[in-house]
Amino acid sequence: MVSVATTQLDPAEETEPVKLGRRRDHTRDPDILAAAVDVLAECGYEGMTIDMVAARAKAGKATLYRRWPSKGELVIDAVACMKNGDLNLSQLPDTGTLRGDLIAMIKPHSIEDGEKKLRVIAGLMSLLAHSPELAETARVSVVEPRVTAHRFLLRRAVERGEISSRCDIDNLSTVTTAMASMRILFERKTIDREFLISLIDGVILPAVGLGAGPAAGADPESRAAGDTAVTAR
Amino acid sequence: MVSVATTQLDPAEETEPVKLGRRRDHTRDPDILAAAVDVLAECGYEGMTIDMVAARAKAGKATLYRRWPSKGELVIDAVACMKNGDLNLSQLPDTGTLRGDLIAMIKPHSIEDGEKKLRVIAGLMSLLAHSPELAETARVSVVEPRVTAHRFLLRRAVERGEISSRCDIDNLSTVTTAMASMRILFERKTIDREFLISLIDGVILPAVGLGAGPAAGADPESRAAGDTAVTAR
DNA sequence: TATATACGATACTGTGGAGTTCCGGATCTT
DNA sequence: AAGATCCGGAACTCCACAGTATCGTATATA
Numbered sequence: 217m218v219s220v221a222t223t224q225l226d227p228a229e230e231t232e233p234v235k236l237g238r239r240r241d242h243t244r245d246p247d248i249l250a251a252a253v254d255v256l257a258e259c260g261y262e263g264m265t266i267d268m269v270a271a272r273a274k275a276g277k278a279t280l281y282r283r284w285p286s287k288g289e290l291v292i293d294a295v296a297c298m299k300n301g302d303l304n305l306s307q308l309p310d311t312g313t314l315r316g317d318l319i320a321m322i323k324p325h326s327i328e329d330g331e332k333k334l335r336v337i338a339g340l341m342s343l344l345a346h347s348p349e350l351a352e353t354a355r356v357s358v359v360e361p362r363v364t365a366h367r368f369l370l371r372r373a374v375e376r377g378e379i380s381s382r383c384d385i386d387n388l389s390t391v392t393t394a395m396a397s398m399r400i401l402f403e404r405k406t407i408d409r410e411f412l413i414s415l416i417d418g419v420i421l422p423a424v425g426l427g428a429g430p431a432a433g434a435d436p437e438s439r440a441a442g443d444t445a446v447t448a449r
Numbered sequence: 450m451v452s453v454a455t456t457q458l459d460p461a462e463e464t465e466p467v468k469l470g471r472r473r474d475h476t477r478d479p480d481i482l483a484a485a486v487d488v489l490a491e492c493g494y495e496g497m498t499i500d501m502v503a504a505r506a507k508a509g510k511a512t513l514y515r516r517w518p519s520k521g522e523l524v525i526d527a528v529a530c531m532k533n534g535d536l537n538l539s540q541l542p543d544t545g546t547l548r549g550d551l552i553a554m555i556k557p558h559s560i561e562d563g564e565k566k567l568r569v570i571a572g573l574m575s576l577l578a579h580s581p582e583l584a585e586t587a588r589v590s591v592v593e594p595r596v597t598a599h600r601f602l603l604r605r606a607v608e609r610g611e612i613s614s615r616c617d618i619d620n621l622s623t624v625t626t627a628m629a630s631m632r633i634l635f636e637r638k639t640i641d642r643e644f645l646i647s648l649i650d651g652v653i654l655p656a657v658g659l660g661a662g663p664a665a666g667a668d669p670e671s672r673a674a675g676d677t678a679v680t681a682r
Numbered sequence: 683t684a685t686a687t688a689c690g691a692t693a694c695t696g697t698g699g700a701g702t703t704c705c706g707g708a709t710c711t712t
Numbered sequence: 713a714a715g716a717t718c719c720g721g722a723a724c725t726c727c728a729c730a731g732t733a734t735c736g737t738a739t740a741t742a
Contacts, residue, residue, distance in 0.1 A: 237687030238740045260575030262495040265729060276690035281731070341574035341634065342493025348637070355635050384651025390631060391624060391652065397635075398627040401574065402588050404581070418617025419624065423656040470717030471709045498699060509720035514701065 240282070248273045248280065252294035257332050260339030261291060291340065292350055298336065299357040301329050308365055314373040314426060318416045321365065327407045333358045334400045362393045370424070379424040391419055473516070481506045481513065485527035490565050493572030494524060524573065525583055531569065532590040534562050541598055547606040547659060551649045554598065560640050566591045567633045595626045603657070612657040621656055624648065 251273035255264045266287055270277045284290040309320035337344075337354050344351040366389035373379045392415050399405050421427055484506035488497045499520055503510045517523040542553035570577075570587050577584040599622035606612045625648050632638050654660060 235687075236685070236741055238689075238738070240688060260578070262575065266731085267729085270690090274690085276688095276692095278691085278732085278734095279689065282688075287730070335578065337635075338574045338578060341571045342495060344634070344637070345493070345568065345571065351635075351637055359631070359635050384647065384655075387628065387648060387651045390628060394627040394631040395620065395623060398592070398623060398630060401577070402570075402584075402592050402630075404577070404584055414617065415620060418620045419652070419656050422617075422658070423652050425655070425660070427658070468717075469711055469715075471711090471719080473718065474709095499701080500699080503720090507720085509722090511702080511704095511721085512719065515718080520700070 244273070244275065245283065246297070248275060248283070249290075249294045249297045252290055253298060253332075253336060256291065256294065256339050257335040261343055263339070264291075266290075288347075292353060295336065295340070295350065295353050295357055298333055299361070301326070301333075301361060308368060310372075314369065314378055314424070315416060315421060317369045317372075318366075318420065319413065321369075322409055322412050327412075330358075330362070330396065331400055331407060334397055338401055359393050359397075363389050366390075366392060373424070379426060383424045388420060388423055391415065395419075477506070477508065478516065479530070481508060481516070482523075482527045482530045485523055486531060486565075486569060489524065489527065489572050490568040494576055496572070497524075499523075521580075521583075525586055528569065528573070528583065528586050528590055531566055532594070534559070534566075534594060541601060543605075547602065547611055547657070548649065548654060550602045550605075551599075551653065552646065554602075555642055555645050560642075560645075563591075563595070563629065564633060564640060567630055571634055592626050592630075596622050599623075599625060606657070612659060616657045621653060624652055628652075 248269065252264070252269045254272060255268045259268070264287075266277055266280055269290070270280055273280075280290065284293065309317050311317050311320055337358055340350065340354070344354060367385060370379070370383065370385045370389055374381050374383070374385070392412065395415055396407050396412075399407060399411065405411075481502065485497070485502045488501045488505060492501070497520075499510055499513055502523070503513055506513075513523065517526065542550050544550050544553055570591055573583065573587070577587060600618055603612070603616065603618045603622055607614050607616070607618070625645065628648055629640050629645075632640060632644065638644075
């Protein structure tokens with residue numbers, strides 16, 4: 217993480233207080249980091265070169281090195297800036313039923329966003345083992361928000377009395393993200409609405425005792441009523 | 450994949466039928482591949498050098514290049530040779546109950562083996578996106594055997610009448626592997642017996658309608674009876 | 683306007699690793 | 713025994729990329 221102090225007028229600071237001449241244009245930092253994320257998603261950490269990032273950001277290579285001391289630091293900042301996805305605040309859906317909430321979380325943009333982030337993580341997976349800092353940054357940016365969202369919905373279902381408090385909320389709130397990661401990273405398939413609904417109806421809901429019959433899960437069309445009503449967009 | 454034809458006496462073959470002099474010692478191939486797997490698990494694909502592998506296998510660098518045309522081909526063979534784990538044949542446990550079977554699958558050696566394989570996969574994750582061949586080899590070597598084993602146990606439970614045929618066997622047989630992968634790759638924790646049992650009792654069994662009460666899963670100690678009896682070793 | 687700095691572009695340096703070549707010694711076939 | 717081939721080891725070439733330096737230009741402060 218690089219300290220992005222801009223104009224820094226603190227008088228009690230180092231011996232170089234005031235800067236003359238042209239100022240560094242920090243409004244371009246997000247573009248550079250976004251370019252880095254793009255290249256990371258396509259090429260991985262080792263395949264990514266500083267020239268690629270500079271070219272995609274329409275910036276000079278030297279400019280990047282003026283702002284980040286090394287490729288590694290740039291990548292850490294790039295991964296950290298992925299955190300701001302779509303489900304940041306708890307303005308999560310509240311449909312009154314757990315199934316309605318889970319279905320309402322399925323949004324094309326969120327899927328696309330998640331797939332890209334997973335591709336980025338895949339590209340620097342080999343670094344995670346040797347860089348705990350990067351590993352934690354990646355976890356916080358990619359998996360933690362999704363797991364937290366699911367945990368929130370499950371806890372609300374408990375408070376609502378819809379499901380038992382004895383449910384294994386910690387594990388269940390991780391299932392969807394884990395299964396989606398597996399599908400993208402290992403099976404090289406994409407995530408679609410049908411797959412996510414099969415997880416909800418075949419794993420999550422049966423596991424909390426909300427299966428259609430006892431231990432059901434097949435025939436998801438039979439309950440499409442509460443589905444399409446909620447999932448506009 | 451390199452063709453490991455050794456003595457090749459087929460008379461209808463190319464114009465160079467018989468080899469004179471010292472023969473290539475193919476009994477050392479497994480050692481070299483095992484060394485490659487070790488280095489891969491520790492350093493990842495980009496961090497692995499041919500010299501590392503040669504040194505660990507106590508072989509010469511030139512020897513490796515006599516047998517594999519490139520680093521990439523060596524890695525593909527190394528990943529493929531990981532397939533022979535412990536649960537290869539269907540000599541899986543048969544305890545009479547699904548829970549007993551799942552618990553009996555928890556063996557320290559299997560866990561250790563799985564963790565190492567996942568570390569290998571993590572190290573070449575960035576290649577999987579651009580090399581479908583390697584991706585498929587990795588999937589077949591690491592995830593497919595475990596998912597297949599779970600699917601086998603679940604189907605047997607269906608045939609036994611223990612669980613409903615409407616269970617989502619495809620998804621449920623993937624859950625444990627997906628959750629374990631997530632835990633190792635993202636959370637950097639290790640897999641232990643307690644975690645796997647929490648998956649069985651908190652996710653799998655409730656999802657197939659075998660929860661203690663409806664939608665239970667906590668308090669795994671309350672059913673330790675069928676547990677320790679089965680899991681010797 | 684004068685000065686100082688940031689900018690994009692390009693050329694340059696240094697390094698690490700893939701792949702090759704050569705060597706003396708060992709091992710096989712005939 | 714003799715020739716052919718393999719072995720481990722080490723030196724070598726080649727190249728891609730991280731990081732630096734330079735230059736002409738653009739834009740800020742004073």
